[in-house]
Amino acid sequence: MNISLAVLGALAFANASPTVQVKAIAKRKSITDIFGSSQLTGAFIDLLKDVANIFKDRKGNAPKPIPSATSFKDWKAFKANGVNLGEGCVLMEKGIDPAFFNNNGAAAAEDEDSFCEILGDFKCGLLLKKRYLTYITKADIDKFAAYGVNLIQVPIGYWAFMFRQKGMHFHTGGQLLAFSRIAQYAISKGMHAIVDLHGLPGGQNGLDNQGKTGQIGWWHNDDNFEASITMVKRATDCINLQPNKNQFTFSVINEPLPALLQFGQTPDSFAYLNKYYNASLAAIRKKSSTLPVMFSDGFSGEQV
Template sequence: MRAFGLPSALVVAALLSTAIGTFAAPLSQRSPQANSTSALQEREGSPTNSMTYGSDESPKQAHFGRNSVVRGVNLGAWFVLESWQNPSLFLTQDIRSMQLNDEWSWMNAKGSKAQEDLVEHYRTFMNQSDFEAIQRAGLSTVRIPVPFWTFVPTVKPEPYLASRQRKALRDALTWSKQYGLDVVLDLHTVPGSVNGLDNGGRLGEQAFADDPNNAKRALNALSVMTDMFVNNASYGGVVKAIQVANEPKINERLSWSVLQDYQAAALKTIRAAIKPSAPVVPTVLFSDAFQPWSKYDALLPSDAYPTSQIAVDHHQYFVRAWDSRVPKDDDELIDYVCAIGPRIAAAQKKRAVIVGEFSLGRETRCVDYHTCQDVKMSQDVSTLNSAENNKFMRRFFEAQAASYEQGGGWIMWSWKTESAAAWSYSAAREQGWIPDDVSDPAQWLYRPADESQRKALPDGQCITTQPSRSPRFATQS
């Protein structure tokens, strides 16, 4: 998620072939033609397998965000550590006195103990009962953030634990198949990082473009991921989407056009890796990089990027510390949320838009993870569960769901946290801020039950001001 790191590059699109050509040169030496998506496609050539990808009618196309509404959760902090989300890992006795910002610094601080602790974390943080609970909650999808070092070896000085995530990841897909959940495999980190955030592995590093091998390694990770989990029929085709990069930050080190070159190469890589025997052809998710969706209209023409093949991933947070435009007033914030729906609906007409991250948080929690030392979830809930705020939180969730379902759907961040209730779907559901089963229209309190009721709402509103019945919450302070 974008939340808890500090923004700190230029993404260079490396080709799968050994002849990198102009992409290996410094940006100042490259021609506009060499940096264009069309030039990259021309140099790469066509996919090597025989599968037909261009037809929207292909029965193997996942059509993620098109065939049915997406309602899901992220399995954050399982394979990519975030100190605010699982502070206990950062507060063990041997490192408690340190200030560690990310997985890079955590690995270096833990030294020889890192492998033992991480493998245990992978084994225990999520288990089969979580996937069963996700299904009972009426959710359809899990988005699984995974780091590049799951699929390709690390290089010095990268301290990460390579490949040891695979067993737990295999379990995740097996359980997803068992409980009928779709999976988004999200390459949450790439070599060098495209955003400089802690969720990229190393806070302050945005060096993806510094070495063209970074792009080659990222593409290789996508290829291995695809072969390992898309081509393996034993998983039953649960992988419905693959995301090629998380939250790239457009700045002086990452231009929009160069990001597009990488995304084009990633699409080609994934397509080339899928075997004709694969049960499903997953949709490829491109981050909007917090840029206007209109950019995709010009840069992703449907003839080169059929709508069956790609979708746009948008992350939407309402934390004033990040965006001063977010209203302070509760009712104004609900209106602000509802206004997003029509914009998503308009974009959805061109290609699927998935809100791949959002939360109920209006403020950050545990940014300095030391402040959450030994804080229990119930203690955090008690700071948010006044009678008035309980009702607001339920309205806030229902308004976001109503808006985002005007597009392809939503995936909340995250299924669980240790002590940040507004960022934990499971804790929010237990408290009553989220319906127990979001697939049951009868359980919604503020959201219109059908199209006729929705049309009866005043202009600009996406939920009612009064609940359909008295809400019930687990606790109230």
């Protein structure tokens, strides 16, 4: 289903009277005939409710003002007390939550890509969008704030910002809405947000936290390199469009160490990683002169 149809459905749901909403949900059986299971039907109806509530907030009560910093974060002085929202928020890792895979008909899946391959784009899309809107809630953010958390990290894959590559099965759509929803509420509670690119085109570490297990085709591949820089540009645009863009930091790669070990941590592999860092920084600086950019050392320490 096109996400725009879901949004239109949510708008209709939001504008309908409670009686009409109840009647709409009462048609669950006919919807189930389309989806093929009551579980997917529930996921779709709950998704409409959640999206409808977002629109209700926008057209209902005046939104609470979100505190805005006057400048970008100075990481030399910032004392972080942070929480990683994990691979389960807008990027799936089976090791984090195997029950999500096992209970949704994809027990054989190893990662997000095979999850969508087994279920098909339509079914996995419904389940993932439901997950995006419910895995991390306002109540969770409130708990973080109560414990003095002032930083969140949100892992996200390249397919949130561009079409998936040929041969991949990731579902594209819904991640950025969920990310913005989480980040803006966290910012309203005085937190800073790190956008953490966990999956790069071709795969940078071979682990399931990049979306596709066993794939390390990012390295020394010109097409994947250029696709990554395109993705970095689009992610930067996404941050710049946030109403509080100065409350974000951008991490451009996650855990390249396993792939570096695969290559024996040669000077060439470190040179390639640094090439990506330099190209990423140059692309970001053309769009923002002040956005903090975070680089990973791949757990390898400083390299001379």
